[in-house]
Amino acid sequence: MPLGAISCFTVERKDELERPLEFDSERMExxxxxxxxVVLIGNSMVYCRLNTHYLPDLLAPLSVEMVTEGGTRSLQWxxxxxxxxxxxxxxxxxxxxxxxxxxxxxxxxxxAGTYLDTIRKSMRKGDEKYLWIAxxxxxxxxxxxxxxxxxxxxxxNTKKRKRVEDAAMDVAALAGSLPExxxxxxxxxxxxxxxxxxxxxxxxxxxxxxLKGIACQFTADADKNYLSHFDQVAREHGIKLVFYxxxxxxxxxxxxxQAATLADYTRDFRKWIEARGHAWVDETDDExxxxxxxxxxxxxxxxxxxxxxxxxxxxxRHLLPKPYTPEEIAAGKAAAxxxxxx
Amino acid sequence: MIFHSFQxxxxxxxxxxxxxxxxxxxxNLLLLAASYFFYGFVHPWFLILLTATALIDYFTSNRMALDxxxxxxxxxxxxxxxxxVLCSFKYLDFLSGGxxxxxxxxxxxxxxxxxxxxxxxxxxxxxxxxxxIAYVMDVYRGxxxxxxxxxxxxxxxxxxxxxxxxxxQRAAFLSGQLTKPRVFDxxxxxxxxxxxxxxxxxxxxxxxxxxxICNKVFSLDQPSWPVLWAxxxxxxxxxxxxxxxxxxxxxxxxxxxxxxxxxxxxxPYLASSPPDFWRRWHISLSTWFRDYVYIPxxxxxxxxxxxxxxxxxxxxxxxxxxxxxxxxLLWGAYHGAxxxxxxxxxxxxxxxxxxxxxxxxxILLTFGLVNFGWLLFRETDLRMLGKYLSSNPFAASGAxxxxxVYLFTSVLLFALPIIIQTALHPxxxxxxxxxxxxxPPWSWALLQGVTAALLIVGIRLLAAPDSSDFIYFQF
Numbered sequence: 001m002p003l004g005a006i007s008c009f010t011v012e013r014k015d016e017l018e019r020p021l022e023f024d025s026e027r028m029e030x031x032x033x034x035x036x037x038v039v040l041i042g043n044s045m046v047y048c049r050l051n052t053h054y055l056p057d058l059l060a061p062l063s064v065e066m067v068t069e070g071g072t073r074s075l076q077w078x079x080x081x082x083x084x085x086x087x088x089x090x091x092x093x094x095x096x097x098x099x100x101x102x103x104x105x106x107x108x109x110x111x112a113g114t115y116l117d118t119i120r121k122s123m124r125k126g127d128e129k130y131l132w133i134a135x136x137x138x139x140x141x142x143x144x145x146x147x148x149x150x151x152x153x154x155x156x157n158t159k160k161r162k163r164v165e166d167a168a169m170d171v172a173a174l175a176g177s178l179p180e181x182x183x184x185x186x187x188x189x190x191x192x193x194x195x196x197x198x199x200x201x202x203x204x205x206x207x208x209x210x211l212k213g214i215a216c217q218f219t220a221d222a223d224k225n226y227l228s229h230f231d232q233v234a235r236e237h238g239i240k241l242v243f244y245x246x247x248x249x250x251x252x253x254x255x256x257x258q259a260a261t262l263a264d265y266t267r268d269f270r271k272w273i274e275a276r277g278h279a280w281v282d283e284t285d286d287e288x289x290x291x292x293x294x295x296x297x298x299x300x301x302x303x304x305x306x307x308x309x310x311x312x313x314x315x316x317r318h319l320l321p322k323p324y325t326p327e328e329i330a331a332g333k334a335a336a337x338x339x340x341x342x
Numbered sequence: 343m344i345f346h347s348f349q350x351x352x353x354x355x356x357x358x359x360x361x362x363x364x365x366x367x368x369x370n371l372l373l374l375a376a377s378y379f380f381y382g383f384v385h386p387w388f389l390i391l392l393t394a395t396a397l398i399d400y401f402t403s404n405r406m407a408l409d410x411x412x413x414x415x416x417x418x419x420x421x422x423x424x425x426x427v428l429c430s431f432k433y434l435d436f437l438s439g440g441x442x443x444x445x446x447x448x449x450x451x452x453x454x455x456x457x458x459x460x461x462x463x464x465x466x467x468x469x470x471x472x473x474x475i476a477y478v479m480d481v482y483r484g485x486x487x488x489x490x491x492x493x494x495x496x497x498x499x500x501x502x503x504x505x506x507x508x509x510x511q512r513a514a515f516l517s518g519q520l521t522k523p524r525v526f527d528x529x530x531x532x533x534x535x536x537x538x539x540x541x542x543x544x545x546x547x548x549x550x551x552x553x554x555i556c557n558k559v560f561s562l563d564q565p566s567w568p569v570l571w572a573x574x575x576x577x578x579x580x581x582x583x584x585x586x587x588x589x590x591x592x593x594x595x596x597x598x599x600x601x602x603x604x605x606x607x608x609x610p611y612l613a614s615s616p617p618d619f620w621r622r623w624h625i626s627l628s629t630w631f632r633d634y635v636y637i638p639x640x641x642x643x644x645x646x647x648x649x650x651x652x653x654x655x656x657x658x659x660x661x662x663x664x665x666x667x668x669x670x671l672l673w674g675a676y677h678g679a680x681x682x683x684x685x686x687x688x689x690x691x692x693x694x695x696x697x698x699x700x701x702x703x704x705i706l707l708t709f710g711l712v713n714f715g716w717l718l719f720r721e722t723d724l725r726m727l728g729k730y731l732s733s734n735p736f737a738a739s740g741a742x743x744x745x746x747v748y749l750f751t752s753v754l755l756f757a758l759p760i761i762i763q764t765a766l767h768p769x770x771x772x773x774x775x776x777x778x779x780x781x782p783p784w785s786w787a788l789l790q791g792v793t794a795a796l797l798i799v800g801i802r803l804l805a806a807p808d809s810s811d812f813i814y815f816q817f
Binding site: 160161164165167168169171172173175176177178182183186187190191195196197 | 551558561562563564569726740741742743744745747748749751752755756803804806
């Protein structure tokens with residue numbers, strides 16, 4: 001009987017969960033309205049270290065756009081890069097990705113729950129294969145694959161849990177003056193990333209610290225992580241990538257300790273990046289970014305943002321491109337219009 | 343190895359498929375090997391500590407029987423060994439004011455990082471240490487005879503279903519079962535399967551969903567008063583569902599092996615007073631503290647002032663048992679104070695005594711008091727705790743109250759199976775559990791089959807996507 005009960009609920013295909021959700025076209029429009037020569041991709045390492053209002057002033061006359069969301073990792077960054085940033089006409093000339101240590105090695109981190117929804121909103125048709133990389137499913141066969149298929153996250157499960165939440169939302173709407181859509185909007189805002197404790201915003205970095213084994217060995221295997229996919233998209237669109245490794249929180253002696261495995265990983269990572277004509281910047285050993293600038297985890301005090309932004313710009317200055325010519329912008333806008341018409 | 347992992351299912355099915363074919367001594371040998379595999383699966387290092395303390399306890403307890411004149415000395419050895427291990431691994435950082443890493447480096451292990459030091463703490467250390475201490479104390483008091491067979495004693499200490507998070511078993515109860523041949527009973531086995539599935543439902547569909555809501559609230563930098571308390575309510579549901587789920591899976595697994603494990607929870611949120619709560623919550627630990635701390639201190643048979651001191655001391659230690667952190671100490675002190683105040687209330691003017699009130703208001707009051715305790719238990723950052731305690735309910739906007747209603751209702755809906763089970767409890771007790779006047783086996787089997795199917799469907803439909811470790815693993 002229990003097996004019968006299970007089979008009733010496995011008829012629906014599990015890959016429904018991996019299909020793209022409604023594409024977040026607002027973000028696309030915003031980027032296209034730029035367009036910007038320089039784009040920054042990342043998580044709180046962008047907006048909790050850089051003064052995002054001051055940075056455009058320092059980079060002028062270049063235009064800069066930031067595509068960030070707290071807690072995101074390499075799959076989300078890749079999807080933003082492929083489906084938004086690289087699709088802008090004219091394409092940006094330089095894309096900087098601000099990352100920490102093993103961010104590109106550990107692809108399975110933060111690809112479930114609410115993160116999955118955001119990821120699916122950045123997916124286009126056919127992008128399911130990138131999710132499979134994160135889940136390591138491209139290799140899963142046999143009993144383990146059957147088990148994942150049978151007991152893994154399931155669309156019916158998501159629907160039922162959503163119904164519970166919807167029912168609770170209805171009750172909440174009845175309990176006060178705000179109608180249900182307003183309550184929903186308020187709840188979403190109440191738990192947004194900027195309302196969280198700063199140590200929580202920074203969570204994940206410490207989980208990366210605890211990495212052992214597989215992810216510590218560098219690989220750019222297309223089935224294991226997104227590095228070669230980044231490279232391929234960048235080549236197709238003539239974009240120069242800059243992998244920018246941020247300095248982690250130093251200890252009392254203003255030193256950032258690195259395990260031998262991390263040093264090896266970083267060395268191999270750099271070699272791979274530079275062999276492909278992209279750039280790599282590492283501020284890990286920059287002692288001018290002192291402990292006193294850090295608020296919590298790897299986030300900085302707001303008072304340090306300006307100083308850090310200036311240091312950041314100095315470090316990337318040699319990588320900055322020339323501004324778009326009016327012809328490039330016109331050609332790009334025309335291409336975008338044509339795409340819209342098609 | 344954790345209960346809600348594929349490895350455990352494979353491990354347990356493989357174990358059961360061999361277990362019942364073996365003779366009694368073979369079963370015990372297999373159980374011991376399985377228990378060591380189960381525990382060593384996390385980290386082989388844990389086995390060294392477990393075996394070392396078990397060997398000390400085995401030899402001291404046997405020496406007590408052979409040399410009664412020096413049994414106090416042997417008890418001392420056991421206590422020093424067990425509590426020494428517990429303090430060294432669990433409380434070193436707390437007692438040294440956060441300098442554990444420096445001490446480890448000073449001892450010569452300069453390569454170790456803070457993560458390495460944290461990883462040294464064996465899971466379940468507090469549980470099996472307390473179980474061993476209880477055993478040696480019982481031998482010391484002459485309440486039980488020491489276990490002569492080393493294999494059986496090692497099995498008593500390391501019996502895997504309850505090794506990591508209890509319930510803490512008494513030797514008189516568990517050891518007796520481990521030394522007797524066991525008979526397979528299909529009716530008991532069926533009830534065990536239902537119990538295990540009920541445990542999985544509580545963990546995956548209730549505790550983990552409540553945890554998502556609770557974690558959200560406790561991630562906020564400045565939650566409003568109603569949102570905070572909706573989060574605390576979520577934690578109350580989470581911790582009960584999580585911990586009792588572990589107990590149910592442990593009891594179910596043990597029952598499939600023909601061994602009974604004592605109950606650890608008895609509808610604690612239906613308690614009508616703080617003392618009643620402690621008779622229903624984590625029963626194995628409460629009774630441990632009662633028998634090995636509170637009563638030896640003098641218990642309730644001394645002056646009123648001394649009784650209060652005894653209660654406070656017992657609960658402070660109970661708080662500290664949960665972890666080397668100030669918030670657990672605060673939580674213990676809070677519950678101690680609650681019991682002291684309740685005791686005073688019970689001895690107050692007769693017209694105002696708690697038993698003069700209706701039962702439901704008492705239950706609600708107790709639940710509210712317990713929830714305040716959960717806030718102290720959940721928040722390890724004292725700065726944040728201060729922030730929470732100073733939040734003002736009147737400053738919350740209507741939208742914040744509606745947000746709290748949304749969170750509260752979500753938790754309540756996810757907790758519905760527990761509410762239904764609590765309501766149906768008397769009926770379930772009569773019909774689903776083994777009694778001599780049980781209905782004919784076929785109707786039993788049918789009922790259990792339907793229940794099992796419903797539980798599987800519930801797990802399948804409501805399991806949270808992100809499952810976490812059992813909360814009590816950290817203790």
